Amino acid sequence: MGKLDGKIALVTGAAQGIGEAISRAFVENGARVIMTDVKADQGRALASQFGDGAHFIEQDVSVCQQWKDVVREGETVFGPIDILVNNAGIVGVVTNTLDFKEEDYNRIIGVNQNAVFFGMQAVLPGMLKHGGGSIVNISSIAGFVAVVGCPQLAYVCSKFAVRGMTKHVAVEYGDKNIRVNSICPGYVKTPMNEDALDEAGYEAVNLIPMKRFGEASEVAKLAVFLASDDASFITGTEHIIDGGMIAC
Template sequence: MSTFDNRVALVTGAGSGIGKAMAVAFAEAGARIVVCDVDQGRAKQTASDLGEVAIAVGADIGDEAAVAALTEAAISAYGRIDVLCNNAGIMDTMALPADIRVEEWERVLRINLTGTFLVTHAVLPHLLRQGGGAIVNTASEAGIRGGAAGAAYTASKHGVVGLTRSVAWAYAKDGIRCNAILPGPTMTNIAANATFDPTGAARLSPVLALGERIAKPEQMAAAALFLASDAASFINGAIVPVDGGWSAG
């Protein structure tokens, strides 16, 4: 029996990579999907692949007005939101703290951390009215260590971990659970067009080499599906590495 029948999942960054795999996984489990991506064309393609169970919404999660419109579109289409997967994010250039440009810092923090907050902030009132729901945030291995990315990405993902725990603590009695997955190296296009700072990349390369096993997006999606499911009904505030053992070393 499908575990998400009659439930609605909103997935950000669902135009490709881990987000698309999440959208597929939740749809296969019986959910209706709100496919969100900053690239509306990619969002529409994912929704088209899923068929009648999905709608596409193009939105920049770093823009409060766009997030409000995203939430309104989800409620207008389905009347509720049961699962929120805050997956959208961008990579930094791997620049070290002394070398990063302020513009890069602000952009990465705006999307990865503030964007995750804005979507959560917009969806929470609906979860509260419904009497519960599940949030799964995509943090990163960089959210628990200092040498897995540049300064901006590392700070943003540490922030996502803190936000996850704050939401979990604040709303546990309201039937709302919030957990995070920490992907290790995964086959996505997040760094496809990135230009890396040579000093930072060289400094980080020994640590990055430890995570030599590359995961499939579907393996991340499976973890998110579990954390959002009734099987994880007493798991709240968990920060779950999905990294093949990289963080255990």
Template sequence: MSLSGKLAVITGAGSGIGRAACNILARDGATIVAIDRIGASAAATIKPLGDSHLSLEVDVSSSDNIRAALNDTLKKYKKPPSIVVNSAGITKDNFLLKMSEQDFDDVINVNLKGTFLVMQNFAQAMVAHNIGGGSIVNIASIVGKTGNMGQVNYASSKSGVESMTRVASKEFGKFNIRVNAILPGFIKSPMTDKVPDKVKEIYLQSCALKRFGQPEEIAEVISFLASDKSSFVNGASIEVTGG
């Protein structure tokens, strides 16, 4: 198994892409630290995977929460993870002219600031423990590149994640830590289930494969980026959209 012996922390692990990533990376041999703001959901994710895995209730927008999660991980495994997957994300959609400042801030704080805090704290631990061959995978979105009506906060946050990935890849390279982003298209998940049917239909018409993606199809790319099979892939943004 290509991830055998690896420790992986995955945010947003309670559902959608995060849960699929936990399952796929565990299948490929990794030990999982499942992080979610709903602790019960993270626990449900790892329950079928076995006792060697850990679940934690964490708000990624809180630096105190992130530091506590890192300490809990170090306490249990005596080492930091060499794989970090930033999958935690929220939407609070509205047209720009109607969007509240709070809804803008909430999405930026989770999607962008949360990714920053997780990267910073866990990468610092990787460097301090001389963890070579680390891989950080950030989940951005094709919406960050194309824009989408009603998602000025979400699109901005995901564009920021992609930009932050490129910066981190340059800064972390000397520590042999790679940082890459995945830009999913419309993936079936609890987050996208809230999208109106007429909007879904517009997307289907524009997608070359004429279907929505499944979380597992993103998770397989995460596993590739987490493994040594992608050892010279760094600072990349990989679109997984169905065309």
């Protein structure tokens, strides 16, 4: 028996990396998954590998108007959404605060932060109607600390905000059986950062007590747990998965 048998999930940024791993783990655990991404061909090809358990929809999560259509199509295909994973994210421009351009800042905030608000707002009515749900927002250890030598002002802002929004919505809807939690990964090898980790990998790995980078499948196991009824009394919390990196 799967931990998510009978559940309907929506996972954003599902064409690769952590979103791909979460979608795969959800399907393996019995969920049917609406996978969305801006990378339509890649996402569609992946969803077709998952068979009847997955349906792909092209979506730019930073565009508020697209969310209603995505939820409508997803619910038409599979039924009421029980689980939302706000995973899509970008690193964007990495530069000193003095050099950060307004449009670059706004783009990162749009995808990493505003979209999490849009996503929660889009699924909440259905969850309220159907008696509950579980939302998992992907933040980062950059939602706890700034990284030495890695100037990412907007990324850090956005990931702190995701933790904050998670707590806010968890508190607001706790009595409606809607749980909201965040996952805060450290360095995980995915297409987002594999080039950076290859270049700086040796140095970065020394910052991690476990002396290795994480796997997307390890983050996916945590997402399955938080999304499932096994986590029935867990809400408003953040879950660091970083090999001990920010413990020191």
